Amino acid sequence: MTVLRSGERVSAGVAEVLSATPAPPSRSRRMSRRRAATAATPYLFLAPGLVLFAVTVLYPTLQAFQMSFFDWKIVGSATSEFLGLDNYARAFTDDHFWLALSNSGIYMVLTVAPQIVIGLGLALLIQKKSPTQPLFRVLFYLPVVTSWVVVSFLFKFLFSDGGLINFALGDLLHVTNGDTAWLADRWTGLIAICALGVWKGIGWSMMIFLAALQGVPQALIEAANMDGANRWQRFKVVTVPAIWPAILFVTVMLVIGGFNVFISVYLMTGGGPAGRTDVLLTYMYEQAFNNLDFGYGSAIAVILTIMVFMLSVVQMKVFRDRNGGGAQ
């Protein structure tokens, strides 16, 4: 229950950050007089969507919680045994769970920061309207729209033994022997997976930052110029505070996305070798759909969800406090 409540707080927070929902328009008197007659109307508009949402999203959410307390049997006749917190206790004493969790954490750390820094850097570089701007925008955004399945195989190929990465690092730059078995080891495997994450994601953060940069008040920049501020000072004092909501938004989204990494790991290494590159979701998926241990899989999914919610709340708090101090 507490989980759900913190979830609501997060969604409220994100809603604020997104801030794309202006206040509802003021109601005219004429409309309010007619309202009694048409009180059911809004609910009729809502009904199809809300019913579908309740059946396919809300109910499964609750069921995921419920299943995590059971040894859930998928076969029709078998009864599921209530286990209480056993699945959770099992997770916390399961070495492989901790390995998968730390891999998820590593992925998050290694992908979020570069996407923000490089994304913002790119946005600043192409911000100026010029004939080349649309071209660069398209080129950097291209990986974002390309399917995860396709780019996962593409990077598996690039990082394969005789692949382009080994050629570039070995024969071209001479920094390695050019025979690294990237996907056959935990750390190099994670690096390859993270490389894909960054490459695919920087176009997205760049676009958000580009949009935010358009909102930086020109007057403030000119005022800072008059005061003799240099480029870095202008960036720090004017630009960063002005785009702070965007930085918050991007960070929260990327952290959530980082913990949700699945397809690239599943397709690039399959969690291998021997599960060393497993992240939480590949481990969950294997427990549920290979070992048919749906209860344990659900417990892992719930733990992940709780962590994502808590992390988002913490981030929102931290960023907001710092914003309050920085803007004044």
Place this chain on the structure above:
Amino acid sequence: MRKRNAAAGNALRIVVLSILAIIMVIPFLYMLSTSFKEQTFVFTNPPQFIPDPATTANYEQAIESSDFVRYFLNSLVVAVIATGLSLLVSSMMAYAFARFQFRFKEILFRVLLLGLMIPAIMLIIPQFILAKNLNLLDSLLGLILFYVAGSLALNTFLLRGFFESIPAELDQAMQVDGANAWLRYWKLALPLAKPGLATATIFTFLACWDEFTIALTLTNSPENRTLPIAIQLFAGQGNNAVQWGLVFAASMIAVVPVIIVFLVFQRYFVQGLTSGAVKG
């Protein structure tokens, strides 16, 4: 002096951007080139960027060897129907949220937004069971249902913003003329929210076209496969070496529509991102 500095800075900027852009694009070009290579020329040292000899055999094999056309059509059918349904249902919700006052309005909206926060994959296990209970396992209909469900929250959120930017006076004028709510939604709000609908259409279509995890979990038989699953199967077919040329030929066929849609509707992509988020 200052002008010359600015020009030099500008040139430097373009050079840096060009180098970065080349790094970004090389993987795509290499994929394209590999899709035209025979298997023995896939891994050569130094690597070939221009395939020599070039062959279209991979494309022929991809299209002929299995039910590729069927997978393509499956993806298309699922994505088109799911997008259409999602837009209808979520625009109706968005209209209610934008134009009416009613009890539980903000609570309902927040519950819906919760859908944005719940990691989609957390739901994969219960959704699998739900699909099983509804007899929707291994069917395109099941995919459509879950794709529509998965896009509701975001589309409603996006479209609410667009509907609210339409002046309420227009609504009232139509109301005076005796138009009921449905008519106002259908004849007034929807046509005026075209840019928003275009944005939602593109994002939803591409998300459904590319979706992998639900399709992997819910479908099984060849006649219900979608393109992403087909590509995965191509990669897993050979026990020894992956036939990269074949995988990338199939990938290119799957990606081309995406890139065309992206290039044509680029404007809407940007609009979708910016209206979804962050204005200073």
